[in-house]
Amino acid sequence: MLGEKYIKPKLQIFPIFLITLFLYSSHSIAASDGYKIKIQISGIADSVCYLANYYGDKTYLADTAFVDKKGWFVFEGDSALQGGIYIVAGQSNNRLFEMIIDKEQKFEVTSDISDISGKIKFKGSENNTLFFNYINFNTAKHREIESLKKSLNKFKEQPDSLAAINLLIDELNKELGDYKLKIIDEHPESFVTVIFKAMKEPEIKDVPLLENGREDSVYVYQYYKQHYWDDFDVSDDRLLRTPMFHRKLEQYFTKVLYRHPDTIVKEADIFIAKTRPNNETFKYTVWYLTYKYETSKIMGFDEIFVHMVDNYYAKGEAYWADSSVVKSLTKRADAIRPVLIRKTAPELILVDTNGTFLSLHHVPAQYIVVMFYELDCGHCKGEIKELKAWYEDNDLGLEVFSVCTDTSLTKWKKHIKEYDLSWINVNGTRSITPDYHDLYDIRMTPTLFLLDREKNIIAKRLNTEQLRTFLVNYHKKKQPGSE
8 A cells, every 4th residue: 555665464453462472562652632533434334343553564453443324433542542554444354444643643534435545535634645645646657657568568669669658657657756755855754754765775876897797796785785774764663563664674684684693693683773762663673583583494593593582581681571481582592502503512422222322422423413213203214214325325424323212122123123224323211411302402303413523513403305415515615625
């Protein structure tokens, strides 16, 4: 609804009691005498309508109203609503329209169900008048542009006509840009202006050329990254209650930044520092990054989660989290910490089939796969077959330290003989080191770790096929002369 760069997420209204602990504070943006929004939609079939607000990538119920026979309904409350973009929806979660709520909290809306956006009128809300004037202007111009684009195919063999049509398209795009700039210039304090600025992408001009005549892509990337947040006020919590804050944040940490834990940790701290002037944006950003990397499936990104816990929760920065939440997060970070990528793998001294205790740290090998498996696990059996084929066909100095979790030594030895496993076989239940579950954060089987000669963890929680590809590339990079 915001124009060419606005993407409507699917409406999903959550009951107010489902809002998690990181949400809403007592922050308010308007007078304390509440809000009253009277709406009439002629022809509406719904008997109940809902008012919902964005928060991050979700929407939450703010109010409910009954619709009378003439299509009138009223959202009303004693406390002011927090600024942002709100959704008016019908009883079947059908999105009717969106509107801005900011300082103006007592106004009237009229429209018709046949064309809500096109026929909508506001009384007492300049923000929304600006908002919908732009939306309708934008819609009309885009229809003209699409019509002109379709006509291009008719004039493929007529260069002059093609040039004329493209010129018209450029003029229409310029009109769109000028219309937006006029609003920004004439209404600098409007929340519509804040939204328009937040939607802007860095404009890269005068890109230097390389010796081969091509544009310098490194310059383009660096410029884009450095100016990504230029027009987005990350300290304005009203933007949290739009679809833009979360989407821009997600894109930055998923697609813009180089995907390496060191880079992301550094940039996370820099960005979080920018949000500190506003408790709400600080809170959401810390929560978002902690949750994102706690649940990440990308190998090594758990290091970012540990950093977030150590630097924001454990140090008391996460003022919204109670002691039980901090304790739970800290416990999880402590479990992960010993087996982060680049850490020295915890020592395991376990018994082999002859009853002799063997030390993982004393296994002489260029690379070691440490595998934790169960005898009756179907996935484990399949992984063992894959790993055995690789083990017997590798030329990289690979050894396997295979840790069985079963307590039956007889059953274990039978399994080794049946599968003809010639690698190092040890039993995890016979140990003089601490429990392997705790040392390696084993929560499922099979689980595989890959160690280098110094017993540092270089890969983990991948299957054999993934480990094989990883090690081939890793070993190649380690060879003299490789870049």
